[in-house]
Amino acid sequence: MKIAITGAHLVGKTTLAEKLHESLRDYIHMPEPYLELEEKGYLFSEMPTVEDFSIQLDHAIENSSIDEPDVIFDRCPLDLLAYVYVIGGSEASKNFYMKVREAMTEIDLFVLVPIETPDLIGCPENEFPDLRKKVNDLLEEWMEDFDVETITVTGTLAERENQVLRRFLELEGE
Incomplete structure (x- = not known):
């Protein structure tokens, strides 16, 4: 099963993806593209850009x-499309x-990880809280546009992990 952790x-x-990988040891964990590209030497702008x-x-x-059957993606294309849309518009x-x-x-x-109320992690001013909120809202809206099984997780890390693993077992049993 390919599992995509999505959210602003x-x-x-990342914390959830790493925790799930501990429980699903046979799965490949694909890190967030930002981290992979940064490790390869890509220099991102200080201010988020459409190009980045x-x-x-x-x-x-x-x-x-x-070409692997069992993967946990830390972020997926839909997340990044939302960032491109919010920063650069529909064009x-x-x-x-x-x-x-x-x-x-x-x-x-x-697996949608939304901003919770109250916000469990918070977003300092230098981390672009308005961008975060707009992407969060867009992802919540867009999730219905794709014919993919979706679960929204909330709560502590353990609660989030349990919600995903329960749904995972249900899907494996179908």
Whole structure:
């Protein structure tokens, strides 16, 4: 099963992906594209740009076609499309939409990690809280547009992990 952890920045996606990987040891953990590209030497702008997110989006689309049956993705193309849309508008994102739609057919389970109320992690001013909120709202809206099993998780890390593992077992049993 291919599981994609999705959400805006600073909601706990990476922590959840790493925790799930501890429980699902046979799974491959695909790190967030930002981290992979940074490790390869890509220098991102201090201020988020459409170009930076477009490069991450291309990378995420490429990663989604990995020829492995069991993968946990820390972030997915839909997240990055939302960032491109919020920063650059519909014109900037329209070139990616069909590629993202196709990439999403590879995903078996979306795990949406939303901003909670109260916000469990918080977003300092230098981490672009308005961008975070807009991306969060857009992802919540867009999730219904894809024919992929989706679960929204909330609560502590343990509660989030348990919610995903319960749904995982239900899907495995079907």
